[in-house]
Amino acid sequence: MAVQTTTAPGRFTFLHVAIALQTLALFFQGVTAGMLLSSSLGAVLHDVGSRVMYGASMVYVLAAILAWRPGGGSPRPILYASGFLVLASVQVVLGIAHIPSLHVPLGILTFGLSVLALGQALSTAPGVTHCDVPRDALPSTEAR
Numbered sequence: 001m002a003v004q005t006t007t008a009p010g011r012f013t014f015l016h017v018a019i020a021l022q023t024l025a026l027f028f029q030g031v032t033a034g035m036l037l038s039s040s041l042g043a044v045l046h047d048v049g050s051r052v053m054y055g056a057s058m059v060y061v062l063a064a065i066l067a068w069r070p071g072g073g074s075p076r077p078i079l080y081a082s083g084f085l086v087l088a089s090v091q092v093v094l095g096i097a098h099i100p101s102l103h104v105p106l107g108i109l110t111f112g113l114s115v116l117a118l119g120q121a122l123s124t125a126p127g128v129t130h131c132d133v134p135r136d137a138l139p140s141t142e143a144r
Helices: 014-035 041-068 076-096 100-123
Strands: none
Touching (some): 014 041, 014 100
16 A cells, blocks of 8 residues: 655645644734733733644644654654744743743744744645746756
8 A cells, every 4th residue: 555645736734734823823922912911801812822822832743743754754843843842831831930031032932933934844845836837838957
């Protein structure tokens, strides 16, 4: 029985979805952190969002393992995903301890790194092209 290790062109993998979910959860955390300054609802949303963000980080680790082991992919995403889980854990501890001088900058750093990881994953996705012109329609660069 053959196992398909690549995705069809234009399809996103579980790993892509997991990174996107994590990035979206981190963005939500930034929005609700701003809401903390002006609304009592901000605290509730930030608390709920922290649980979603932590869960999304765990899903990212799972997706990285599943992409590596059965699919024969690179183990590098597991390292990235594990790093995000560590950062998420530190964020939770700093948030519970009410240390905003470290919690806020680490949150910004984590969001930025997640955006970079998402961009890298999408740029290396099978079937993702950077232009609309098919490769065979481009002029040849061989010597004439």
